[in-house]
Amino acid sequence: MAKPDQLSSEQAHALFDILTSHVTLTEIESLKHSKTLATFGPPLQPSSTDEASTPLLRILLQSFIDNLPGFKNVTAYFWSDSIYRLGTALDDANLSESYDKGSVGIRRTLSTASASIIESVARGRLGGYPTQPSKSDATYDKAKPDDVVKAWDDFLQRIIYGDLLNEMFRKASETDDLADHEPVVQAAHQYALTIFAALLHHNLIVSPRGQSMVSLLNRVHRLAPYFLVKQTLKIGNAASMLNGMTQLVLAKMNISTLTSWFGGQASDSGMNLLQQYGAQRDQEGFPLLTLSRIIAQVLNAEVTELRKRAKEIEQSKEPPDKSQMDHLRKYVSEPAEEQQKIRTESESRSISIAAAILGPDKTFPPLTESTHKSALDYVSIQLAIRDREKLIEVLCHHSPDLVTKSIRELVTVYDPIIRALHKAVDLTAGVTDLQNFIDDLINLSLIDKTKSAKLPTVQDFCRLLEKHQKSSHVFIHQALKNGKELSQWYHEYATHAIEQYKQVENIDAAADGKTAAGDLTRCLNDLVSKLSEDQRQEVLVELDRHATFLDSLARKSKARMDRTIRASLDPTMSDSEVEGSPGMFLLKWQQFIDKTAITPGPTNGPHENGKSDSVVDDTAVDTDGGKSATTYQEVAKGNGSSEPPNVDAVIRLLEPGFKDELQRLVAVKKG
Secondary structure (H helix, E strand, C coil), X not given: CCCCCCCCHHHHHHHHHHHHHHHHHHHHHHCCCHHHXXXXXXXXXXXXXXXXXXXXXXXXXXXXXXXXXXXXXXXXXHHHHHHHHHHHHHHHCCCCCHHHHCCCCHHHHHHHHHHHHHHHHHHHHHHCECCCCCCCCCCXXXXXXXXXXXXXXXXXXXXXXXXXXXXXXXXXXXXXXXXHCCHHHHHHHHHHHHHHHHHHHHHHHHCCCHHHHHHHHHHHHHHCCHHHHHHHHCCCCHHHHHHHHHHHHHCCECHHHHHHHCCCCCCCCCECHHXXXXXXXXXXXXXXXXXHHHHHHHHHHHHHHHHHHHHHHHCCCCCCCHHHHHHHHHHCCCCHHHHHHHHHHHHHHCCCHHHHHHCCCCCCCCCCHHHHHHHHHHHHHHHHHHHHHHHHHHHHCCCCCHHHHHHHHHHXXXXXXXXXXXXXXXXXXXXXXXXXXXXXXXXXXXXXXXXCCCCCCHHXXXXXXXXXXXXXXXXXXXXXXXXXXXXHHHHHHHHHHHHCCECCCCCHHHHHCCCCCHHHHHHHHHHHHCCCHHHHHXXXXXXXXXXXXXXXXXXXXXXXXXXXXXXXXXXCCCHHHCCCCCCHHXXXXXXXXXXXXXXXXXXXXXXXXCCCHHHHHHHCECCCCCECCCCHHHHCCCCCCCCCXXXXXXXXXXXXXXXXXXXXXXXXXXX
């Protein structure tokens, strides 16, 4: 039991959750501003001793990225020149905000998804994983949901505090059969597979932006030169193979330069494919496309579709006045500061972004409800066009070519790993397996827009992963069995990574079965103790409410996991019996999306948010104007979460002190 002047385990855990969640999302969102990158500190500014603009991300970068095999050998110049300049170029492109577009954009969807996962990793890194008793000889029934969940907890205990990591590396080098591993590994594998299936389902099916991402994946997949990649990987000499792959992805190419890889006569008549868009094909009909060319072709195809939609608005029966459309088009190219002024006016006056752009100028005809909706759609389309044109400019036509520079340096530092993989693993078969998996993933995820069809469930994604899991097991087995250096490098990295999750202190609060905040419990208690009595009481009320809310989320996630596992074994269960996707992070992700501020509609009024019906409908519209026949509300049945309690006082009073602690921890290394 907590002392009277200390937080209870539940309160400490709730406070830890609030602060890490808010700081993670705030730091990720801040990366869209170039000033954040300019004050990021090492490795972007290697000699900087100033405070980090994003201390939490710095800590995670130091803990898990800086020591990655291969990646740890990149030069300081790679970070300070290529990555910093690429990030700054993307920031300076001033990509659009969801607020202006009237829908939750792909960038917002992916950033909030990242935040929901990163915040969990951050809590593990900062607080450590609590120690609990676990039996090495325990047995688990994968048909029983409670056993699967218990196995995951035991798996983490034994891999962090025991010798399970060494045993897994040893066994994987001996066999590619999952059934040969310990029962805890088999059951934990089932848990991880179910969570990954839930992530895919939520991202591609539940999310109103999901079908846009499936369409984007499908376009890239159809353009990817799998045949040429596989032919290049068959080259026996590792140096020649690497040279061929580099040329395939980056270099000037034509049919002559391709045949020269295999002994034909070279020609200097190649054209840099970053600068052309007409598809070349070899004698078997396969497109010759570089990475940048694929990016440009996919985005240009979307620009064409968007321009058709803009033309339809311009030629509709009741379009906005031409002078109004000219003014709306002008807005999308305004500097970020000017756009923010108009956005602020829209929020403060409770008017739509279109009305705020046009302003009180009486020279424009008044907007009717019909023309107002068309004006909002027109702004959204023009912003989407500009986004894609700017991405093509930065990723494909920037001078100097930062993408090419970055990839070339990564190829250099990963040279030993690629050579070892080439020797140990059948990479051609691996690419074929990947191609087949993406084929099946797209076929499962692409919803027919012309008719109402049965929607894929989490169980369908579980079956997809189960169908293809063997190929990944074979890949890992070959790499560890035939690549002794590979095995050593990644074993050392995995050992370092799990060290980051070990708790340094034994927390008394763990005695009541709660995780509290692990190693940060003492810090959080200190922060609360510095508050006045009135402030402390205000904070404690919010912490109690949030603790109750987290408990409800945990119970909801567990219930969904139970139903998902039972449904995977019982095909007779109806979809209505398996509502929602398991995983706390998915529920948190949905909350981030729901809180996204969106412009008011044609009737004006307070701003909308990500869960408003009109916003959900607009978000589900693809670049070609098409929309899934099934509404998001039907797709997302059971996936929503209850409204989180207000925690403004906690953030206002305690976040500054928490950030100070993060700044201190930037200099503290684990393991």
